Amino acid sequence: xxxxxxxxxxxxxxxxxxxxxxxxxxxxxxxxxxxxxxxxxxxxxxxxxxxxxxxxxxxxxxxxxxxxxxxxxxxxxxxxxxxxxxxxxxxxxxxxxxxxxxxxxxxxxxxxxxxxxxxxxxxxxxxxxxxxxxxxxxxxxxxxxxxxxxxxxxxxxx
Numbered sequence: 001x002x003x004x005x006x007x008x009x010x011x012x013x014x015x016x017x018x019x020x021x022x023x024x025x026x027x028x029x030x031x032x033x034x035x036x037x038x039x040x041x042x043x044x045x046x047x048x049x050x051x052x053x054x055x056x057x058x059x060x061x062x063x064x065x066x067x068x069x070x071x072x073x074x075x076x077x078x079x080x081x082x083x084x085x086x087x088x089x090x091x092x093x094x095x096x097x098x099x100x101x102x103x104x105x106x107x108x109x110x111x112x113x114x115x116x117x118x119x120x121x122x123x124x125x126x127x128x129x130x131x132x133x134x135x136x137x138x139x140x141x142x143x144x145x146x147x148x149x150x151x152x153x154x155x156x157x158x
Contacts, residue, residue, distance in 0.1 A: 024130030
């Protein structure tokens with residue numbers, strides 16, 4: 001019974017990259033595992049991680065996430081990790097090949113969208129194949145968001 005409560009608590013970790021949805025149009029999404037050390041997973045479970053200014057790159061047939069922030073674990077002594085080190089992502093070779101082919105064309109990039117803990121207690125990262133938005137696309141997105149908010153307010157009033 002206590003184990004189920006522990007898993008439910010862990011599953012609530014949901015760290016989003018809000019800026020990615022604004023700056024990019026997401027074309028395809030992939031769920032990848034992350035290679036972490038012990039103190040990193042403890043910090044993620046405490047909710048002390050961030051995806052601001054992160055991106056992914058492919059090097060030697062492996063995909064890496066760069067500049068992802070995971071705070072140092074308060075109780076981790078000399079075994080503590082660096083906060084912004086490169087971390088390897090776990091995807092199938094076929095998925096990595098597809099991503100590599102897609103990013104060859106100009107304007108496409110791989111951006112982390114969401115970090116969460118799955119039902120088995122493992123940290124997962126949802127990455128997206130994205131195309132950069134132009135300035136007028138960003139203004140249109142803001143307008144749509146504000147219109148949606150106005151409609152919801154109007155509906156709630158009546």
